[in-house]
Amino acid sequence: MSFLWFTEDGEKRCANTWRAEGAIGVVACVHGMGGAGEQFAPLPEMVKGFSFYALDLRGQGRDPVVSRRGLALNVEWQMRDIAAFLKAVRQAHPDEPLYLMGESMGSLLVASYAAGGDRGAELGLSGVILSAPVVALIRAVPKPVRLILRTLGKMFPNYRLSPNRFVNGNTTAPPITRDRAYQDSLKEKTHYISNFSLGFLVELGALIDGSKAIAKKIKLPTLVLAAGQDCYVRIDQVESWFHQITSENKTLRVYPDAYHLLWHDWDKNLVGEDISKWLSQER
Numbered sequence: 001m002s003f004l005w006f007t008e009d010g011e012k013r014c015a016n017t018w019r020a021e022g023a024i025g026v027v028a029c030v031h032g033m034g035g036a037g038e039q040f041a042p043l044p045e046m047v048k049g050f051s052f053y054a055l056d057l058r059g060q061g062r063d064p065v066v067s068r069r070g071l072a073l074n075v076e077w078q079m080r081d082i083a084a085f086l087k088a089v090r091q092a093h094p095d096e097p098l099y100l101m102g103e104s105m106g107s108l109l110v111a112s113y114a115a116g117g118d119r120g121a122e123l124g125l126s127g128v129i130l131s132a133p134v135v136a137l138i139r140a141v142p143k144p145v146r147l148i149l150r151t152l153g154k155m156f157p158n159y160r161l162s163p164n165r166f167v168n169g170n171t172t173a174p175p176i177t178r179d180r181a182y183q184d185s186l187k188e189k190t191h192y193i194s195n196f197s198l199g200f201l202v203e204l205g206a207l208i209d210g211s212k213a214i215a216k217k218i219k220l221p222t223l224v225l226a227a228g229q230d231c232y233v234r235i236d237q238v239e240s241w242f243h244q245i246t247s248e249n250k251t252l253r254v255y256p257d258a259y260h261l262l263w264h265d266w267d268k269n270l271v272g273e274d275i276s277k278w279l280s281q282e283r
Contacts, residue, residue: 020048026089099126102131
């Protein structure tokens with residue numbers, strides 16, 4: 001089922017939605033880099049009693065403006081889009097508790113939104129869920145290389161390359177789930193983007209670098225989900241970032257054997273149970 005909403009600059013969008021009859025709460029979802037809203041589809045079956053809405057991000061593979069896909073992250077516009085999306089969801093559900101959830105890069109965007117203070121208060125957000133937040137990289141980019149990349153990003157912002165080079169040094173996709181059939185299917189998805197612009201990757205790097213400052217501004221109830229076998233970020237990096245969150249009501253759940261895409265991995269039922277318990281406690 002789809003949900004019609006409009007961006008601040010007047011673009012018509014259709015979000016994915018899974019409405020629960022007699023819902024006791026609503027979860028608005030933000031996907032990660034190269035992803036799409038449809039990837040939240042397993043959660044409504046695991047988290048009973050909650051309606052889910054998932055937008056397709058500007059600049060990603062379902063952006064109706066094809067020329068923007070993989071070209072720019074533009075965090076400012078992402079914040080505006082998330083705000084407009086949440087406003088539309090709130091209008092559809094004026095009375096239920098409303099939560100904002102992100103996955104991977106989407107978790108960084110959700111954290112940035114939550115760090116805005118008044119933004120969450122205006123719509124009465126009850127809390128945020130951050131799944132596999134990429135708050136650092138296992139394979140750290142050396143400072144001299146980062147400086148070179150920032151310079152090249154200004155000179156050739158539209159030059160494209162595979163983000164996998166920053167993960168494993170080549171263009172081969174790293175394992176992001178133990179469900180091999182699902183991982184193999186991702187390349188066939190219409191939202192799949194193999195290469196992103198240098199400008200996009202530099203912006204994403206800046207967002208990751210600023211994630212600790214963002215954490216210190218999060219005051220909403222927060223649930224962080226972390227995968228022990230994540231190919232992008234180590235558990236200790238997530239734990240260190242989690243401790244920077246200033247909210248007095250925060251919870252960290254770690255799945256030692258899990259891969260990056262938590263609800264598309266073998267521990268998905270446990271992940272669903274933990275999300276359900278947290279949401280029920282926060283209502």
